[in-house]
Amino acid sequence: MDSGLACPVHADIELTRGVERASDQFFGIGDAYAYKRCDACGALVLDPRPSPSEIGPFYAGYYTEDTLAQLERRAAAGKRVGIAGRLRALGTVRRLTKLGVELGPGKKLLDVGCGLGGFARYMRQFGGVDARGVDFSPECAAFAKKVHEVDVDVGELADQDYPEGSLDFITSWHYLEHVYDPAAEIERMARLLKPGGWFIAETPTNDVLAKLFGRHWLYLMPPTHLYHYRPATMRALVEQAGLEVMHVARPWFPGELAGSLTFAAGVRGFVPKVFSPNRSALLTLGFFAQMVYDVPVTLLLAMLGRSGLMRVYARKPA
Numbered sequence: 447m448d449s450g451l452a453c454p455v456h457a458d459i460e461l462t463r464g465v466e467r468a469s470d471q472f473f474g475i476g477d478a479y480a481y482k483r484c485d486a487c488g489a490l491v492l493d494p495r496p497s498p499s500e501i502g503p504f505y506a507g508y509y510t511e512d513t514l515a516q517l518e519r520r521a522a523a524g525k526r527v528g529i530a531g532r533l534r535a536l537g538t539v540r541r542l543t544k545l546g547v548e549l550g551p552g553k554k555l556l557d558v559g560c561g562l563g564g565f566a567r568y569m570r571q572f573g574g575v576d577a578r579g580v581d582f583s584p585e586c587a588a589f590a591k592k593v594h595e596v597d598v599d600v601g602e603l604a605d606q607d608y609p610e611g612s613l614d615f616i617t618s619w620h621y622l623e624h625v626y627d628p629a630a631e632i633e634r635m636a637r638l639l640k641p642g643g644w645f646i647a648e649t650p651t652n653d654v655l656a657k658l659f660g661r662h663w664l665y666l667m668p669p670t671h672l673y674h675y676r677p678a679t680m681r682a683l684v685e686q687a688g689l690e691v692m693h694v695a696r697p698w699f700p701g702e703l704a705g706s707l708t709f710a711a712g713v714r715g716f717v718p719k720v721f722s723p724n725r726s727a728l729l730t731l732g733f734f735a736q737m738v739y740d741v742p743v744t745l746l747l748a749m750l751g752r753s754g755l756m757r758v759y760a761r762k763p764a
């Protein structure tokens with residue numbers, strides 16, 4: 447275990463008590479964890495945390511063999527897979543177009559922590575860009591190639607030898623909350639961008655529902671979520687890397703309230719069961735019935751700029 451950590455931006459400020467007695471409720475593994483809080487920016491820091499050599503088993507529940515096999519069968523049957531990636535790509539293309547950014551053939555995009563490759567596939571489809579991914583999971587890389595025809599380099603970003611200044615877009619979806627050294631990671635991404643290139647990242651952010659639910663907040667997810675950033679934290683990290691923040695969105699995604707309430711009620715491992723391709727009809731009905739109250743509340747929070755997600759668009763000066 448590593449301990450005695452600091453805010454990735456405010457290294458000289460001593461962290462205070464944040465969220466205590468948090469457990470992994472997503473996959474039903476792991477003991478009690480604590481997040482400490484940075485009083486300067488509001489970021490949460492998992493402390494103590496598993497060291498890089500200890501974290502591996504906690505990722506075993508992310509994409510199981512069963513899930514991948516089931517998704518492959520769906521794709522082979524002509525059904526759509528990668529719906530989250532598709533929505534993210536549509537939103538990204540729309541936002542970049544609004545920001546006056548040119549997309550199209552010849553533009554190079556790298557999706558870091560690309561998972562199953564859906565986002566890269568749909569950025570190629572909707573934005574016309576040349577998109578590839580990097581991910582530490584060989585199983586995900588094989589799936590991305592087979593199902594989405596996306597090339598994925600296996601390993602950490604730091605292990606790759608991409609030339610500096612070679613990319614037009616670097617994207618990461620729910621990746622930066624998992625990295626041990628976010629400042630170094632964002633600096634690495636910034637170096638790979640061409641002058642005028644774009645950095646786009648989405649992470650959870652601890653806001654209204656995080657405060658309300660504390661250790662039962664849906665996106666808390668210890669021990670794989672090592673940090674939760676506030677917009678001020680992310681802005682500082684991005685600016686430290688020499689990038690200019692051009693837009694910060696607070697996207698809407700349903701389930702933050704329903705999932706948090708379900709955890710607070712003591713049900714463990716509910717969300718992965720709901721998203722499993724083998725879910726029971728009763729479970730599906732139970733979850734979707736909760737959308738009756740979840741959707742209005744989470745939609746309102748997003749409209750007020752207080753959802754539990756944050757999406758940052760930043761540019762490398764030309």
Ligand SMILES: [Zn+2]
Pocket residue numbers: 453454455456484485486487488489679
């Ligand atoms: Zn801070």
